[in-house]
Amino acid sequence: xxxxxxxxxxxxxxxxxxxxxxxxxxxxxxxxxxxxxxxxxxxxxxxxxxxxxxxxxxxxxxxxxxxxxxxxxxxxxxxxxxxxxxxxxxxxxxxxxxxxxxxxxxxxxxxxxxxxxxxxxxxxxxxxxxxxxxxxxxxxxxxxxxxxxxxxxxxxxxxxxxxxxxxxxxxxxxxxxxxxxxxxxxxxxxxxxxxx
Numbered sequence: 001x002x003x004x005x006x007x008x009x010x011x012x013x014x015x016x017x018x019x020x021x022x023x024x025x026x027x028x029x030x031x032x033x034x035x036x037x038x039x040x041x042x043x044x045x046x047x048x049x050x051x052x053x054x055x056x057x058x059x060x061x062x063x064x065x066x067x068x069x070x071x072x073x074x075x076x077x078x079x080x081x082x083x084x085x086x087x088x089x090x091x092x093x094x095x096x097x098x099x100x101x102x103x104x105x106x107x108x109x110x111x112x113x114x115x116x117x118x119x120x121x122x123x124x125x126x127x128x129x130x131x132x133x134x135x136x137x138x139x140x141x142x143x144x145x146x147x148x149x150x151x152x153x154x155x156x157x158x159x160x161x162x163x164x165x166x167x168x169x170x171x172x173x174x175x176x177x178x179x180x181x182x183x184x185x186x187x188x189x190x191x192x193x194x195x196x
Contacts, residue, residue, distance in 0.1 A: 053116070056080035061164045062148075066125075066195035069118030077117045081150060081164070087112050090147060094172045097183055098162070105149040105168045110141035113148060114195075121195040126167055126187040129159065136167065136185045138195075144169050144177065148190070162188035 053072045058080035065076045072078060087108035095102050114124075124136045140146055149166040150156060157163025166188040171177045 053077055054083070056083060058082060062191065062193065064113075064117055064119075064193045064195065067119060067121040068195055069120065070116065081156075084108050084113075084148065084150060084165075087116060089150075090145070092145070092147070092170045092173075094168070094170050096168070096171060096186075099152075102172075104153050105147050105166070106151040106154070107147045107149040107165070107168075110146040110148050110167065114138060114141060117195075119195045123196050125194040125196065126185075126190050127192040127194065128187050129189040129191050132187060132189075134185050134187050140169075140185070144174065146170075157188075159189060165190040 053070050055072045056078050060078040060080050062079040062084065063076050064079075068077055070077055084107065089106055090109050091104055091106040093102050093104040110124075119138065122138055124138055126134050126136060136146075147168045147170075149168045150164065152161070152163075152166075157166060167186055167190055169177050169182050169186060171182070176182075
């Protein structure tokens with residue numbers, strides 16, 4: 001597991017295997033190793049590659065539409081929990097205005113989700129189950145390491161507790177993030193993402 005800006009990102013098992021098998025990774029350039037790992041990972045998980053986004057086998061909890069290039073149902077990309085977890089889980093611990101004390105959130109990085117569906121827009125409109133709507137600049141996802149959290153403190157979040165999906169920023173990593181502007185972008189009970 002590596003840490004970047006306080007965000008823990010789980011490495012795919014293919015990457016861990018490649019590192020162990022390489023023995024003396026110093027003989028390989030970092031780029032060659034990375035390319036090999038990416039190739040191995042893409043072969044190991046074709047169901048989540050951009051070329052073949054499978055249809056959900058469980059109840060879908062997220063629908064994406066708009067300026068995306070990968071679909072699995074009409075002009076939308078629908079995801080169940082297993083599909084979202086398959087993107088790769090990241091986590092961070094942060095204070096929020098909604099909970100007392102630090103909370104650990106876990107879920108796929110929004111930037112990875114945008115890559116998976118080949119999003120081409122600049123804005124994502126998040127629509128919650130209760131019809132709350134907020135607009136989020138796509139650049140936030142990479143800049144701040146924003147999560148589409150599935151879990152809080154190790155447990156899946158039910159609808160009554162901001163689940164099943166909660167867009168969360170790592171508020172403690174940058175004083176700029178502890179502002180109403182970013183809190184309003186942090187939608188919970190997310191059901192749809194529209195890229196424009």
